[in-house]
Amino acid sequence: MLHLFCPYCQEHREEDEFHYRGQAHIVRPKDPDALSDKEWGDYLFFRKNPKGIHHEMWYHVSGCRRFFNVTRNTVTYDIYETYKIGEMPAVTDKEETE
Amino acid sequence: MSNSATFDFSARAKNTQGITRRETPLHHVTHKNVDEAGVRFCEASFYAHLTLRGNPENADFVAGVEKVLGTALPLTPLTSRACERCHVFWIGPDEWLILAANLSPGEIETSLRAELTGHFSVVDVSGGQTLMTLSGRAVQQVLQKSCGYDIEAEFPVGKVITTHFAKATVVLHHQVEGSYFMVVRRSFADYVWRWLVDASDEYGLSVSE
Known part of the structure; x- marks a missing residue:
């Protein structure tokens, strides 16, 4: 079981208090009408599935009921950091930033 | 096990003439109290419960x-x-739960609405949840086997947590040493009560008004 640090409650809680809510930092296009169908489809449906570092959203559904972000390694299940919505990750994959 | 007294919750359905019949979520169950009870349960009926939301950075x-x-x-x-x-109680960064025994929820809501301006929300949730109080020498053991949260080490007096209690979401508050408040949704009240009867069986359970 994962042990997640909720940045709003400021303490660790067990995984069953949380829900996984998919990839983090997906920005809604400002002008959807200007997008091609492919770009719109990519925004709506296509998600990363990395082997290694992944930034993902979690929901503290049975606690403070806030969304926050987690940087997690999908291979080792290591959790590097958790941070509030609106903040940027401190730990990133090298390839990702290039 | 000696069963000394039967506690009749049905007294908690107020049926005064001219006033709408009010029932607590646990008005329908009965329980035989045990003499040497390790766990003491009380449904603190008809409290005012209000959810308040607003920006804590707004000084006004x-x-x-x-x-x-x-x-x-x-x-x-x-x-x-x-x-x-x-x-x-602190529930979230912009959300609080107000509990009051002797005030009507309408009274609190009206005075909050009269005082506050701008972007805020106050909702009367009194009918949607109930307050249980738990105490007794074995209450910590019962909480420990019902919650994944570390009740023994991480739960000092005054702290409030929203967590899972036997898979139901509850707000737990350590009110005074050895005495806990538990706010449970109305639809979960009967389930949590039945769980408590079972979980407290080995220590003995007594119910009071």
Whole structure:
């Protein structure tokens, strides 16, 4: 079981208090009408599935009921950091930033 | 096991003439009290429960709430404040739960609405949840086997947590040493009560008004 640090409650809680809510930092296009169908489809449906570092959203559904972000390694299940919505990750994959 | 007394919850359905019949979520169950009870249960009926939301960085909001409630809003996560009028629990960074025994929820809501301006929300949730109080020498053991949360090490007096209790979401508050408040949704009240009867069986359970 994962042990997640909720940045709003400021303490660790067990995984069953949380829900996984998919990839983090997906920005809604400002002008959807200007997008091609492919770009719109990519925004709506296509998600990363990395082997290694992944930034993902979690929901503290049975606690403070806030969304926050987690940087997690999908291979080792290591959790590097958790941070509030609106903040940027401190730990990133090298390839990702290039 | 000696069963000394039967506690009849049905007394908690108020049926005064001319007033709408009010029932607590546990009005329908009965229980035989045990002499040497390790766990003491009480349904604190007909409390006012209000959910208050607003921006804690807005000084007018914080000051207005303090003026109405008589106690400051707990702004630190997982803390609570209490005064003679009410208890205020931190639920989230912009959300609080107000509990009051002797005030009508309408009274609190009206005075909050009169005092506060701008972007805030106050909702009367009294009918949707109920307050249970748990105490007794074995209460910590019962909580420990019902919650994944580390009740023994991480739950000092005054702290408030929203967590799982036997898979139901509850708000737990360590009120005074060895005595806990538990706010449960109305639809989960019967289930949590039945769980408590079972979990407290080995220590003995007694129920009081």
